[in-house]
Amino acid sequence: MKTTLIVGGIVLLLAIFFIAQYNRLIRLNVAVDEAFAQIEVQLKRRADLIPNLVETVKGYATHEQSTFDAVITARAKATTASTVADVSAADGMLTQALRGLLAVAEAYPDLKASANFMSLQEELSTTENKVAFSRQFYNDSVRLLNTAVKTIPTNFFAGFAKVDEREFYEVDEATNRNAPNVSF
């Protein structure tokens, strides 16, 4: 009787332990999915700002067609990408193109002073920061998951839970790790 109780207790504790490890991995994996979805949301928001921004700049700077084209091409790429690597590549390209566009705007004082442009700029800088922070949050989530997948005891359950290491969101420029500071 006593031994059955002891054995039963041990089995119960083990079951609780297994469930806890399994659930932890699943939770971390879902957190990575959510974090990636957040990056996509923010990139989409940035893409939505672009037509407006390009139109506003065009109103003042008519001779900068190549810059506009670069932004529009980069935007088209960014809106169709879906894998982590593609999204991050398109995102980097678009960031570069936008910098070019804002550099162009620097040369037109009337444009810089317009209320429309200033509110677009503010929206763009907050969106850039949101993109950067969602990348940072995604990478932190991936770091937690990958650590769990590689360390004892969670690593024993990774196969069973069908959870594997995930890809970090790399930004092509090393200096771009922090929020890109779009200063006006």
Place this chain on the structure above:
Amino acid sequence: MATFSFREAQSSNKRKTFFLLGIMGALTWLVLISIFTYLGKSSAAIVPFAVGITLISVWGSYYGSDKLVLTMTGAKLIQESDNPKLFGLVQEITIASGLPMPKVAIVEDSAPNAFATGRNPEHALIAFTTGILDAMDRDQLQGVIAHEMAHVGNRDTLVSAVAATTAGVIALISDILMRMMWFGGGRRDRDSNGNPIMLVVSLVVLILAPIAAMMLKSAISRKRESLADATAVAFTRNPAGLRSALEVLAADSTVVRQKSTAVAHIWIESPLDSKAVSKMFASHPPIQERIATLRAMESLN
């Protein structure tokens, strides 16, 4: 001060909070032993009475903290359309921290300051004075918001409610004892431990305990401030923003008009005159020390 990365600073401050809360628990236990020694077992009814009263007063204000603080500070809730720039900044930090979007409020006051409250991240409220919105640039405000959201994420309203409850129970027990000695002549039953040395020791404990509890409560508050600074850097990865925000606060001599001590601890910069309160009882670490710690984090980047 040694150079700390924000991760080290976070875990060190968390450890110190647990340690201080542990001491607080030990102090409560010591007070209970003392009161039993001094008044005998029949006095045991005081304890649930004191705990009950304190729980009702502190936990009421903890549970309704977001609404209560609004009325106590005169802060007004705002919508996204009222200040899109501020909302954008707060949204940035919610993304960086993974916390839900808090309620945002404004206090009409020219002194630059800010605070966070709410019983949990889902009921969080962060407020800014009009002064801080005028005085700070984007990066500085981002640092301030990150500090406030760090309080939310670290559940500092809960931590300070626990500290206030314990300190309150100790103060109330000690107060009841003093009144009993005054009016009732002290010990009522003689079945308790008659050792005179023990009696004197417990009396001393009961007299000093409320002061010690206040000091512990302030020490916990200071550790939570340092922790919030470190967590803010974990959110923004930009110690310079918060550092220069604190420099603006340090250079500014105006203080928030209403000086209600009841809510003094929740502001980012203490609204009470720092010279009037000794360092042992201060709710915030010296601002220069906080600036120095952040500067040390900057040099690591």
